[in-house]
Amino acid sequence: MHLSAQPGVRWFVFVSLLCAGYGSASAADEYAYDPVHSSVSFKARHQNISWIHGRFNQVEGKFILDRQDPTKSSFQLTIKADSIDTANTARDEHLRQPDYFDTKQFPTIEFKSTSVKAIEGGYEVTGDFTMHGTTNKITLILMGGKEATFMGSKHVGFSTELKLKRSDYNFDKSAIGPIGDEAIILIDCEGMRK
Amino acid sequence: MPDVLVYGAAIFLAAGTSALFVALISCFGSGSGDAAQRNRSVSYELSERGTHTSDSGSDESDLVPLRSQGLGIGVVLVGGLAGHAALGLWPRWPPAGALDRFLILGLAAAVCLELAVTRLKNRPGLRIALEVVGALLLCEWLLHRSVYLQNSLSEQAILLGTSAVVLVLVHETSIRLAARAEPGSLPLAIAATLAASGALIMMAGYLKGGAAALPWAAAIVGTVLGVSVTRSRIDLQGVAGLGIFILFSLLFIGLYFGRLTMVLTLVLMFAPLSGWIIEHRAFASWSGWRKELLRFSLVVATLLAILTIGKGKFDREMRPLLGVRHTSSVGPRQSACDTTIESHCSRSLSVPGG
Numbered sequence: 001m002h003l004s005a006q007p008g009v010r011w012f013v014f015v016s017l018l019c020a021g022y023g024s025a026s027a028a029d030e031y032a033y034d035p036v037h038s039s040v041s042f043k044a045r046h047q048n049i050s051w052i053h054g055r056f057n058q059v060e061g062k063f064i065l066d067r068q069d070p071t072k073s074s075f076q077l078t079i080k081a082d083s084i085d086t087a088n089t090a091r092d093e094h095l096r097q098p099d100y101f102d103t104k105q106f107p108t109i110e111f112k113s114t115s116v117k118a119i120e121g122g123y124e125v126t127g128d129f130t131m132h133g134t135t136n137k138i139t140l141i142l143m144g145g146k147e148a149t150f151m152g153s154k155h156v157g158f159s160t161e162l163k164l165k166r167s168d169y170n171f172d173k174s175a176i177g178p179i180g181d182e183a184i185i186l187i188d189c190e191g192m193r194k
Numbered sequence: 195m196p197d198v199l200v201y202g203a204a205i206f207l208a209a210g211t212s213a214l215f216v217a218l219i220s221c222f223g224s225g226s227g228d229a230a231q232r233n234r235s236v237s238y239e240l241s242e243r244g245t246h247t248s249d250s251g252s253d254e255s256d257l258v259p260l261r262s263q264g265l266g267i268g269v270v271l272v273g274g275l276a277g278h279a280a281l282g283l284w285p286r287w288p289p290a291g292a293l294d295r296f297l298i299l300g301l302a303a304a305v306c307l308e309l310a311v312t313r314l315k316n317r318p319g320l321r322i323a324l325e326v327v328g329a330l331l332l333c334e335w336l337l338h339r340s341v342y343l344q345n346s347l348s349e350q351a352i353l354l355g356t357s358a359v360v361l362v363l364v365h366e367t368s369i370r371l372a373a374r375a376e377p378g379s380l381p382l383a384i385a386a387t388l389a390a391s392g393a394l395i396m397m398a399g400y401l402k403g404g405a406a407a408l409p410w411a412a413a414i415v416g417t418v419l420g421v422s423v424t425r426s427r428i429d430l431q432g433v434a435g436l437g438i439f440i441l442f443s444l445l446f447i448g449l450y451f452g453r454l455t456m457v458l459t460l461v462l463m464f465a466p467l468s469g470w471i472i473e474h475r476a477f478a479s480w481s482g483w484r485k486e487l488l489r490f491s492l493v494v495a496t497l498l499a500i501l502t503i504g505k506g507k508f509d510r511e512m513r514p515l516l517g518v519r520h521t522s523s524v525g526p527r528q529s530a531c532d533t534t535i536e537s538h539c540s541r542s543l544s545v546p547g548g
Binding site: 088090091093094097098099102103104105107132133170172174 | 401403451
């Protein structure tokens with residue numbers, strides 16, 4: 001007797017195929033930003049002779065990776081502007097004021113992706129970057145994407161570097177002088193999921 | 195770094211513009227004249243019309259036409275805005291920061307509030323109610339879309355309520371003091387306070403916010419000088435009232451968006467009123483100019499004390515950021531420490547590969 005001739009078997013095979021198809025269609029994994037193993041840092045020219053380095057200590061975000069269809073992936077990052085840290089308390093307070101980041105008026109710096117494209121070694125991510133009340137479209141080249149299992153959770157990491165001009169984000173032009181207009185931002189982030 | 199020449203030009207332009215407009219109003223308006231003489235003529239005119247006059251206990255300034263105070267306010271506005279133009283401090287549209295919001299609508303609200311308060315001089319209950327509502331709206335507008343208005347409703351209410359109370363208290367007290375002192379005395383005290391506030395906000399790290407105070411200080415001084423020289427009809431009580439609103443707004447911005455401390459902010463806010471001490475009966479026998487000189491000196495002494503404290507904080511915290519080193523008390527002889535460092539460096543350089 002052929003198994004396929006029995007209605008119960010046919011129904012079981014059909015449901016199994018359906019579940020397999022559903023499982024492979026939702027291949028997107030959501031990762032939460034891991035602040036312990038990530039950093040958002042920057043450097044800017046000082047008097048055009050040296051670099052001032054700093055970082056933001058409070059960052060949160062998430063990214064959704066769909067390895068089968070990368071265009072369905074998304075990346076989102078929110079930085080607390082108040083958490084700026086240049087290893088100098090007086091300078092940090094100065095940078096929080098309206099002449100610079102104006103953190104009481106613009107408490108967050110945000111990035112939200114609008115399109116993702118797979119490239120060799122990572123992803124090309126285009127999205128809206130909002131800082132100091134101004135939103136501009138930028139494109140990030142995220143290198144990485146390898147997954148590792150650590151302490152029972154899966155981790156994936158990316159690195160990127162971008163250049164921004166403060167004048168493009170309505171920073172006070174008179175405050176662009178001693179500290180250069182262009183800042184280089186380095187993001188090394190890990191996301192984790194259970 | 196602040197450009198001293200630009201600031202100087204802005205101050206000169208603001209004061210000069212206000213003084214010029216006072217002169218123009220004197221020449222082309224209804225002419226200059228002694229303020230007391232003018233008040234008496236107005237009083238006669240109103241009584242001829244059968245208009246209800248104020249009680250015998252109130253002072254003559256209640257009878258000053260609204261237009262006279264409006265002219266004073268207008269002259270300060272023109273001078274202050276001219277100074278802003280010289281500094282390049284134009285607001286962005288839409289307004290992004292607190293300073294933008296002050297220049298857009300905040301200033302207009304202050305002018306309207308001052309004119310309304312002048313109109314309601316004989317109706318204190320309504321006047322104070324209007325001031326409180328206006329003060330609340332002004333504070334809310336200055337904090338619009340900031341982190342402070344994302345707190346709980348009770349925290350917002352406390353912040354806005356106490357700020358409004360301080361503003362109304364200082365403004366009301368100023369009205370009373372202005373009625374007792376010589377016309378230019380309180381406006382000059384407010385101008386000095388504005389200038390000191392601007393310097394302190396800049397020293398605390400908010401250059402633009404501090405610079406914004408300078409044209410207003412200069413415009414008030416220019417107006418007072420212009421009125422004194424031309425003996426214009428312009429009444430300076432409105433100038434004092436507007437000055438209080440501008441002082442409050444800029445200190446409010448310096449406190450909540452800059453790094454001005456609460457204590458310094460409150461002392462600056464009440465500094466123009468330190469001249470009330472002169473109203474003590476111990477000074478009753480003093481002649482007019484001596485009293486006013488002492489009154490102004492008290493305000494300036496208060497401001498100098500605050501500036502000294504602010505300068506000390508600036509030297510400790512901000513100077514290192516500017517790369518300005520403290521001059522050493524050690525003379526031409528090198529200190530032992532320097533010698534040790536130099537010899538260590540020369541030994542390191544002489545080691546091969548090091």
